[in-house]
Amino acid sequence: MARHAAPSNQRRALLCAGLAVAAAAGAVLGAGGGAHAAQADVGEGLSHALPGALGPVKSLQLDPLANTGVDPLDNAVGTQVADFPPVSTALATDPVAKGGSLGTLPLVGQVAGLLPG
Numbered sequence: 001m002a003r004h005a006a007p008s009n010q011r012r013a014l015l016c017a018g019l020a021v022a023a024a025a026g027a028v029l030g031a032g033g034g035a036h037a038a039q040a041d042v043g044e045g046l047s048h049a050l051p052g053a054l055g056p057v058k059s060l061q062l063d064p065l066a067n068t069g070v071d072p073l074d075n076a077v078g079t080q081v082a083d084f085p086p087v088s089t090a091l092a093t094d095p096v097a098k099g100g101s102l103g104t105l106p107l108v109g110q111v112a113g114l115l116p117g
Contacts, residue, residue: 047116050115050116051116054115054116055116057102058101058102058103058112058115059101059102059103060101060102061099061100061101062096062100062101062102062105063096063097063099063100066096066097066098066099066100067098067099071097073093073096073097074093074097075089075093075097076088076089076090076093076094076097077089078090091106092106095109
């Protein structure tokens with residue numbers, strides 16, 4: 001009897017494996033359509049939420065001690081050699097030390113202008 005029972009068990013195992021693969025494929029393909037709709041909803045939600053969330057961040061004063069007498073970032077250094085034009089770090093420190101926001105920083109401000117808000 002053991003000889004005749006083995007092919008039946010193999011067939012049953014193959015049938016179960018095939019059904020499991022078919023069910024998994026159906027679940028994956030069925031979820032694909034739902035995932036596409038969810039992505040559209042998420043994309044639409046982000047397009048409405050980002051300007052409101054990033055707008056205040058772009059205009060927020062970066063240095064809370066700006067324009068005070070105790071601002072540690074108000075420390076520009078400059079020099080001039082012979083008759084060459086003077087060189088100073090004020091170009092980098094002044095936007096922050098004078099109460100600037102992300103949009104007023106050199107180079108970073110141009111990139112921040114690409115963000116919504």
